[in-house]
Each structure stands twice: as structure tokens, then as C-alpha cells.
Amino acid sequence: MIINEVLREFLGWSLLLNIALMILSVIVILPFKRAFAKLHAKMFGISEKQVLRGYYQFMTYYKIAIIVLNLVPYIALVIMSKGPMF
Template sequence: MMTLSQLCEFLGWASLINIVYLLLATIVIAGLGGKIALIHSKLFKINDFDLNEKYFDFLSSYKIMTLVFFVAPYLALKIMDQ
């Protein structure tokens, strides 16, 4: 059985890992968007407009999931621990 402290530590590290991944994905899509979009558009046969929309959907969904399932519970446990 996990203690409250262990769960809080787990959620803290999971939050950090997910936030770093989200930032990295955002930087890669923003910085190398043209090269990556060319590969993805050929691979999946999607035009540039739809591909940009799918990138935005991915980043926004990932951000919401990270906030709901990792950051919010971590903050709630931190508040409870005080």
C-alpha cells in the first residue's frame, strides 16, 4: 500500500515528466514544424491545414490530461499534507 507521501512524490515526478514532454513537443512542433509537417503529411496523407489542427488538438488534449490527472491531484495532496 502506498502512503500519502509516496503518492504525492509519484504525482510530482509524473507531473514534471509530463510537463517537460509537453514543452519539448511544443518546441519541436513550433521550431521544426515545417520539416515534421512534411514528413507527417506524406506519411498520413493529410494536408497542412488539417495537420496543424491535429497538432493543436494533440497539444491541447495532452495539456488538459496532464493538468487533470497529475498536476491537480498533486496540488490537492500538497494542500492536504499541510
């Protein structure tokens, strides 16, 4: 089906872009986490420890969202496009 092919291609590109964005976020946040934590702690009136926890929560939730919303549907469409398994 053409719809499955288009959707599979869309999810593939979405998966690739989301993984690239996550890697970029890690590359930017990890080396400068103390400086960012100080800045965000002052901006939002919370402790640096809470800000650092928020960074790691963001990374975790983003990774879960990528898996659930991009990777699993992509794999399902790839399996579906192979034809009947039984």
C-alpha cells in the same frame, strides 16, 4: 500517512516529467512544423492544414491531461497533508 507521501512524490515527479516532455515537444515541433507537416501529410494522406491542426490539438489535450491527471491530484494531496483545515 506514508501512502499519501509516496503518492504525492510520485505525482510531483510525474507532473515535472510531463511538463518537461510538453516543453520539449513545443521546442521541437514549432521551428520545424512545416517540414513535419509535409512529412506527416504524405505519410497519412491528409492535408498539411489538418496535420498542423492535429499538432495543436495534441498540445491542447496533453496540457489538459497534465492538469487533470497530475496537477489537480498533486495539489489535493498537498492540501490533505497539511492537516485538517476546519
